[in-house]
Amino acid sequence: MKIVLKKNISALWKKVLKTNFTDLEELSNFLNLSPKKRQFLTQRKDFPLNLPRRLAAKIQKNSLSDPIFKQFVPLDQENEVAEGFVKSPVCDESFQKTPKLLQKYNSRVLFVTTSACAMNCRFCFRQNYPYDTSSNKRFDNELDTIKKDSSIIEVILSGGDPLSLSDENLQYIVQQLEKIPHVKLLRFHTRFPIGIPERICSSFLSMLEKTSLQVVFVTHINHPKEIDEDVSSALKSIQKLGVTMLNHSVLLKGVNDDFDTLHELCKKLIVTGITPYYLNQLDPVSGASHFDVEVKKGIKLVKRLREELPGYAVPTYIQEIPNEKSKTPLHTV
Numbered sequence: 001m002k003i004v005l006k007k008n009i010s011a012l013w014k015k016v017l018k019t020n021f022t023d024l025e026e027l028s029n030f031l032n033l034s035p036k037k038r039q040f041l042t043q044r045k046d047f048p049l050n051l052p053r054r055l056a057a058k059i060q061k062n063s064l065s066d067p068i069f070k071q072f073v074p075l076d077q078e079n080e081v082a083e084g085f086v087k088s089p090v091c092d093e094s095f096q097k098t099p100k101l102l103q104k105y106n107s108r109v110l111f112v113t114t115s116a117c118a119m120n121c122r123f124c125f126r127q128n129y130p131y132d133t134s135s136n137k138r139f140d141n142e143l144d145t146i147k148k149d150s151s152i153i154e155v156i157l158s159g160g161d162p163l164s165l166s167d168e169n170l171q172y173i174v175q176q177l178e179k180i181p182h183v184k185l186l187r188f189h190t191r192f193p194i195g196i197p198e199r200i201c202s203s204f205l206s207m208l209e210k211t212s213l214q215v216v217f218v219t220h221i222n223h224p225k226e227i228d229e230d231v232s233s234a235l236k237s238i239q240k241l242g243v244t245m246l247n248h249s250v251l252l253k254g255v256n257d258d259f260d261t262l263h264e265l266c267k268k269l270i271v272t273g274i275t276p277y278y279l280n281q282l283d284p285v286s287g288a289s290h291f292d293v294e295v296k297k298g299i300k301l302v303k304r305l306r307e308e309l310p311g312y313a314v315p316t317y318i319q320e321i322p323n324e325k326s327k328t329p330l331h332t333v
């Protein structure tokens, strides 16, 4: 009986995920959007609305300028064609070692574990990625490739969102990686906890606690509104296990491209025990040009942050330039 009960608790996040808003009209009603404002929305069959309820609940009613609204609700601006904005802005495909493994940089590989996410961010650079969606969750090809290359010390679980995988599937990957002597670090790149903090359940925590790998947890938080009591307590329960916790943000026009918002975000992150890692220049994916911020402005913002906050609270402002050997820092430019 007890085992059954535990399983049900662990699966709570799957039930919460199923309550996401996926219907534009339903969301518009929930947000009391006026008929006039509804005209700015668009349906994107290829990359539809997907928004956890708790995030939707934070959106100001009848507003098109709320920072959470802007990040997740498809607007007709996405249909605009802009020069330089392309389907595959960081050329991920040309770095595939296997269908689910990318390597751009020395010593680490990125594991595209799944195409699924807890939410669809309108600026996602991987929204057109040709995901291998075969049901195979054994990842033999990927694990074999990692095993054969002893220069790899870190495996980054990404996607989509790796926390979309069940704990059983994650556990399997972790166990296989633990058997590879040169792999020392296990990194998660995830946005899941800000939408569905229930995901940080006891079985996930127990997996992190037991692994012999050093775990690095990189969250993706762009606006201080994304952090609340439940989110921070979920993230703190991970930190208690000795996990390094970092955050990367994307610089987004109308969302966080002003000093006060970035300042509050960085402050809230360090108070939550999360070190700001990267501030990413937007990857120019088609349909996202309305989010673009000039590099000049980004440099100024980061410079001011450095004047106001502890050094460790200031993220490195970077851009991903295909074929470079690392992300490219922008504040020295």
Ligand SMILES: *Cc1c(COP(=O)(O)O)cnc(C)c1O
Residues within 6 Å of the ligand: 102, 103, 104, 105, 108, 109, 110, 156, 326, 327
């Ligand atoms: C961004 C990225 C990484 C991680 O780079 P770090 O600078 O170590 O954070 C690794 N692999 C790929 C393919 C990436 O795009």
Ligand code: SF4
Residues within 6 Å of the ligand: 116, 117, 118, 119, 120, 121, 123, 124, 125, 126, 127, 159, 160, 161, 191, 192, 220
């Ligand atoms: S959570 Fe990450 S991978 Fe998923 S849609 Fe958002 S940016 Fe893209």
